[in-house]
Amino acid sequence: MGVYEHLMGYAGLRVESFTEETGPDTELPGAGEVAWAIRTSFDEDPFDGVFAAFLERVDTTEVTALIIGYWGASYDEECADPVALLTGAADRFPKLRALFLGDITGEESEISWIEQSDVSPLLAAFPLLERFEVRGGQGLRLSPFRSDVLKVLRFESGGLPAEVVRAVGASDLPNLEQLDLWLGVDEYGGNTTVADLAPVLSGERFPTLRRLGLEDAEIQDEIAAAVAGAPVVARLESLSLAMGMMTDDGAESLLSGQPLTHLKRLDLHHHFLSDAMMERVRAALPGVEVDLSEQETPDDDWRYVAVSE
Template identity: 50%
Template sequence: MVGDDNTWFGLQVHDFPGPDDKGRTPLPDADAVAWRVSSDTYDAEESWPEAFARFAAAVDLGKVRALVVGAWEDAYEQGPEEIIRTILDSRARLTSLRALFLGDMESEECEISWITQGDVTPLLDGFPELEAFGVRGGTRLAFPAVTHRRLRTLAVESGGMPAQAVRGIATSDLPALEVLDLWLGTDQYGGDCAIEDVAPILEGSRLPGLRHLGLRNSDIEDAIATAVASAPVVARLDVLDLSMGVLTDEGATALLGGQPLTHLKKLDLHHNYISEPMQRRLRDTLEPAGVVLDLDRGHAEEDEWDGRTWRFVAVGE
């Protein structure tokens, strides 16, 4: 979950220089930044493992706290298995690593739904002290259920998250998890989960420490909102994020008709298809209680075509 401010794990992301730099650029202290190590998606001069080898020779791996895996060669058709092996092979040296993000690519490098992933859970198994883990890309993403005692933040950003990966996360044992942020996506890009797949998350007993829940960027956002309206997990949340998806008056009505949400610090519904009268009802109900409410519609515009109304998630391709 590399933020819009280009930070990860509270640290500024710093790009490790490419092979042409030849050590000319001064480097920050190993523990002062989140290191982004990349190859090139197209016509790469070096492979990602080769870039990491240069990184390991230039930086004290024992002090690295946060690592961001950027682009790798042919990411639109090649998964990160070799990258995962490279990182795991260095775990004896990465003794301070607490945050890891896999697949931090901009659209110019590889569109989010073109990024090829794989089974990412060996990284969690290999780093039991990890506190934050993020993944971008849903194609071929696998996430069998895991147990991890220290993880506090888990984020998966996708234009379409496979149902089996959603189910794996939902049934994982993550007792320390405080932030869970899932971009479920659209079925046009492989996001085939149903509300039943997130039910264990909403039931809440597997995630006793959860305070921030994002189930967003989904074309089943109304169904999610309806389920959230009576979900046990909501009572202990500080932040509920149902943004970036196809949320209409149907889902908003369910939220208002369900359990109270006035305990929340923030309810994020930006990029929505909620009418102005319903937005006013949400504001009148929640803002007097001090809830920060984000209802910015952004670029959520309806299209009329072939006699149908089409609505879209914020991030698809």
Template identity: 50%
Template sequence: MISSHLSSFTGLPVLPFTPGMTLPGDPSAVAWRLEVEDFEADPAEFAALVAALRDEVPADAVRALVIGEWGSAYERALPVDLLVEAAEKWTSLRAVFLADLVSEQCEISWLAHGDITGLLAAYPSLEVLRVRGANELRLDPVRHAGLRELVFQTGGLPGSMVRAVGDCDLPALERLELWLGRQDYGGDTGVDDLAGVLAGTRLPALRHLAVCNAEFANHIAAAVAAAPVVPRLEVLDLSKGILTDSGAAALLAGQSLTHLRRLDLHHHFLTEGVCEQIVAALPGVQVDLSEAQKVEVYNGREYRFTAVGE
């Protein structure tokens, strides 16, 4: 569950934009947050907010945008087209966060999206794109020479989205996060869907890979154990999922991970002995094994849950 909004984004403090407000001394030193207060606001209200930002803030001062509530986020797709229309003016925009909403506003698996391909096409100099939620989210494979960080925070990421990412040509991408989530929230990604990402052919600069929050974390760990992309990584993140001893054994039985700077396995279902084996096998690697989870038992059945779901 995500319970707090961003206070900073790409190193810049987040500042909510209000039409007619007094601008800070350096309006380029903040990440501008766009959000309507009424969660059922008419679409025209958010459109007017975007227009006001375009009119009142110098174009070259819009370096980072954080999009909050746009009105009926649970049923109306985030209006990416408004950002696309502003691209000719916002040539300095380098970072975008789509849907920084907390669970009290809208559960992550309910956040409505549409096709975000146009956003990447409109901003060839964009360096950071983070998206929260994946309901109806779409992406066509594209080439983008500027993107360095791509993050999808979801309670259920469709396999079609993962395949699209793997088919994108992203020569500058250094960080990729895929929160896969659970089947009952749309997370139908299988190991085969990850083939393009794990091959790394179109991701030559990748150094930080998160394939996390996964219901089938053991299968993913086994795939990662032989993935061609792993030797070039500095950080491997398999956290927030349902990783058990068998997945950890498969991971350790694969290719060497001693070159990693960090292995993130927090929120796991590993036994204490296996945790000790992982640390012993990876001297010099910072291994995060925090947040050990307990199996929940109801009516004789065992249940394990990812960190982020609904």
């Protein structure tokens, strides 16, 4: 599994792409009617030029949702710094409520090759963000922060640095409703441990959290064991431990832990559960929508997450 398509919709809006091919005569929709995706292509116009053209052509004071796509790589002589560009133009986006950094497909760059940086300045520059989502973990950094309005926080990665996970757990987000962390594998920088997740699992800083995803992990069984007794679970509506290397041991931990019958949805897709364990999970949660699709078969003892490279 990989990421092979750009976002078609975001924050409840249709996505409109603004690229190096968007000419001065291109007819554009109303600035507040769509989620704008700004991107360039490999060996095409530099991203900073495309971004400057966007600022010139679009009434950014009406933009509520923004997506940053491919901006180049470090080996490009004219590679842009999307964080610097956005923070430098923050006053041009007074209504921005949703930001996705890194809508980049596998053809443009594999997810673990996407070169990120410190994204903390974005959260400071756009304090009214209700959604903040990042794809790619290489070089990714985050400092603990506070937001009274953020509702969705999402990190997609083939290897999420433990420092980022700890920063999330140390942040004060009293209105956060959804948190998704693709933890990935150690080979690509995913060095998070269960201990790093403890503040998230306590839920103390996220009193309104209703949807939690701790996904794509090679330590999925260990996470399942920790989740089985985690205080945050009691107030969740949706729990995802999908995309990882979960085996019957992890599922046994879930079934032996606190009740999960209050959940509306439990997502375990892409797993290594036996047929018998899948039936046990379904039988134990008759009123819960349980996703047990993508049953994988290990190659001897080798298992894999859904998204790594």
